[in-house]
Amino acid sequence: MAEYVVRNPLIEQRADPWIYRHTDGYYYFTASVPEYDRIELRRSRTIAGLSEAEGKTVWFKHDAGDMSANIWAPEIHYIEGKWYIYFAAAHTSETRDGLFDHRMFVLESDAENPLEGEWVEKGLVKTAWESFALDATTFEHKGIQYYVWAQKDPAIPGNSNLYISEMENPWTLRGKQVCISTPEYDWEKIGFLVNEGAAILKRNGRIFLSYSASATDFNYCMGLLTAGEDSDLLDPRSWHKSPSPVFVTSEENGQFGPGHNSFTVSEDGGLDLLVYHARSYKDIVGDPLYDPNRHTRVQVIHWREDGTPDFGVPRPDTRMESLA
Known part of the structure; x- marks a missing residue:
C-alpha cells in the first residue's frame, strides 16, 4: 500500500484543488495560487x-x-x-476594480502533454446574465456534455447559486440554463449567501454533486445534491439537497473551512478520493480571501450501505499517512 501513503497537507498554499487522472496514467493537478495571477499545472504517476x-x-x-x-x-x-482549462477571472480598468467582477473563461490545448503544449484562449463562456460568475466544472453523461457553475442572478438575493446547462462545444452553452441550488439553509448563509465550487461524482446509479457554502473562513463547508442517473438533469426537481452539510470544520483535528473539492481515484482505481482545501488554524488576520494557507488535502471516501458517500471528517495534519 506504499503508493497510498501521502502527507497531509498534500500541497501547501494551493486552494480550490483539482486532481484529474488521465488515461495516460498521470495525475494532473491545478489550483488557485496565492498570487491569483496565473494558472499552473503539475503531474505525477502517483498522488503522493x-x-x-x-x-x-x-x-x-x-x-x-x-x-x-x-x-x-x-x-x-x-x-x-x-x-481544456476552465477558470474564473476578473476585469480591471479605471472603472472596475476586479475584486468580485468575475466571469468564466476557457483555454484549449491539443498537446499530448498539457504541460508542454500551447494553450489557446477560447474566450468567455456566455451565460444568460452579465453578472458575477465562477467555479465552472463540466462532465459527460449519456452522450451529453454538461456545464455546472456558480453565478449571481440579479433577480435572486444572495451572492451565488448553482446552474446547469448543456454544452454546444467545450466553450459554448446551448439551450436552457437551470438553477439547481440556492443558499437556503442557515449553514449556507454564514457571512455570505454562497453555493459554489461544484464537483461531480457518478456512482451507484446516482450523480452526486458536491458544492461549497458560506464565507471562506472556518464556516466554509460542503453540501451535496443528488440526482438519479436516468433523471432529467435539466429539471431542478431531479436534484435533491442534503439538509445538513456533508463535510465541515473539525476543531478536534485542527482543520478549518474544508471545501472547494474535486474527486479522483487511487492508482489502482479501487478507492474514491476526496480532494479539498482547508486551513490548519481558525483565526485569520485580515480578509480570508488573501490568507494564503488554504492547503490541498486528500482523503478516502467511504460508501454507506445505501450507496451514498460518507466523506467523514477532515483528517489531521500528518507527515505521512496511509490513505487506505
Missing part, C-alpha cells in the same frame, strides 16, 4: 508524487481588461481529444 512535482505556468493573466485579475479555481478536463 504531486507533492514534489514541478509546477509549470501554462498561462498568465492579462495586464488589463478581461482576465487581468484574481485568477480563481482552474480545472483541467480532457474532452474529445483536447485539453
Whole structure:
C-alpha cells in the first residue's frame, strides 16, 4: 500500500484543488495560487508524487481588461481529444476594480502533454446574465456534455447559486440554463449567501454533486445534491439537497473551512478520493480571501450501505499517512 501513503497537507498554499487522472496514467493537478495571477499545472504517476512535482505556468493573466485579475479555481478536463482549462477571472480598468467582477473563461490545448503544449484562449463562456460568475466544472453523461457553475442572478438575493446547462462545444452553452441550488439553509448563509465550487461524482446509479457554502473562513463547508442517473438533469426537481452539510470544520483535528473539492481515484482505481482545501488554524488576520494557507488535502471516501458517500471528517495534519 506504499503508493497510498501521502502527507497531509498534500500541497501547501494551493486552494480550490483539482486532481484529474488521465488515461495516460498521470495525475494532473491545478489550483488557485496565492498570487491569483496565473494558472499552473503539475503531474505525477502517483498522488503522493504531486507533492514534489514541478509546477509549470501554462498561462498568465492579462495586464488589463478581461482576465487581468484574481485568477480563481482552474480545472483541467480532457474532452474529445483536447485539453481544456476552465477558470474564473476578473476585469480591471479605471472603472472596475476586479475584486468580485468575475466571469468564466476557457483555454484549449491539443498537446499530448498539457504541460508542454500551447494553450489557446477560447474566450468567455456566455451565460444568460452579465453578472458575477465562477467555479465552472463540466462532465459527460449519456452522450451529453454538461456545464455546472456558480453565478449571481440579479433577480435572486444572495451572492451565488448553482446552474446547469448543456454544452454546444467545450466553450459554448446551448439551450436552457437551470438553477439547481440556492443558499437556503442557515449553514449556507454564514457571512455570505454562497453555493459554489461544484464537483461531480457518478456512482451507484446516482450523480452526486458536491458544492461549497458560506464565507471562506472556518464556516466554509460542503453540501451535496443528488440526482438519479436516468433523471432529467435539466429539471431542478431531479436534484435533491442534503439538509445538513456533508463535510465541515473539525476543531478536534485542527482543520478549518474544508471545501472547494474535486474527486479522483487511487492508482489502482479501487478507492474514491476526496480532494479539498482547508486551513490548519481558525483565526485569520485580515480578509480570508488573501490568507494564503488554504492547503490541498486528500482523503478516502467511504460508501454507506445505501450507496451514498460518507466523506467523514477532515483528517489531521500528518507527515505521512496511509490513505487506505
